[in-house]
Amino acid sequence: MAAGTGQPVEPQYLPERPIVMVGPMAVGKSVIGAELARRLGLEFVDTDQRIVARHGSIGRIFSARGEHHFRQLEARAVADVLDAPQAKVVVLSLGGGAVLDTGTQQLMARATVVYLRATLDIIKERIIRSSGRPLLASDPLAAWSRLAAARGPVYARLADITIDVGTSSVPELVDRLIGLLAAESRKENTAP
């Protein structure tokens, strides 16, 4: 099916490993991951959505139990998907801070990791309007910039593929990503 038509499944590209979406808050990990999964005919898992379904809102977890507890739930949600000898081939979107856990970093070696990168300019309208991210509760622009800068080298080190989201739409980004994933998979399959 032609690119951009929104039809599921690209028959020429069948991923052999899970695909993990990383990057700073509001860059589009959840929406792009979900659309990528739909297009590839794969199951989609979002660690935040799983945590909320099982434990209630992220804001409430932070206020009642603290960030450390949230990080433990997050690491467990990642391990539930990736910590198997033959990890299921799914699209897994992480929260922006999940990559700080060393166990999670190790498990990501079993996946193809996609870093969605953006500048504050692209993100700022999204984070001014949004709520529900406790780490952006006060001075969201400064907090986002600080966290994106501190975590950027970790995302970059873990990534197999980096995409600057810029002003592209979600379908455009998914089209581009499928092309890059297919190229990455050919590279992995021909590596000596």
Ligand SMILES: Nc1ncnc2c1ncn2[C@@H]1O[C@H](COP(=O)(O)OP(=O)(O)O)[C@@H](O)[C@H]1O
């Ligand atoms: N490329 C895009 N173009 C327009 N809006 C986007 C794009 N990517 C994400 N969004 C919007 O930005 C917000 C944050 O996206 P989300 O997927 O929740 O980010 P993340 O999971 O990285 O925090 C959502 O309202 C989403 O619809």
Ligand SMILES: O=C(O)C1=C[C@@H](OP(=O)(O)O)[C@@H](O)[C@H](O)C1
């Ligand atoms: O960057 C972070 O530390 C966080 C990112 C959020 O997910 P998104 O990146 O999907 O917004 C969510 O996990 C939580 O609010 C903490």
Ligand SMILES: [Mg+2]
């Ligand atoms: Mg998300």
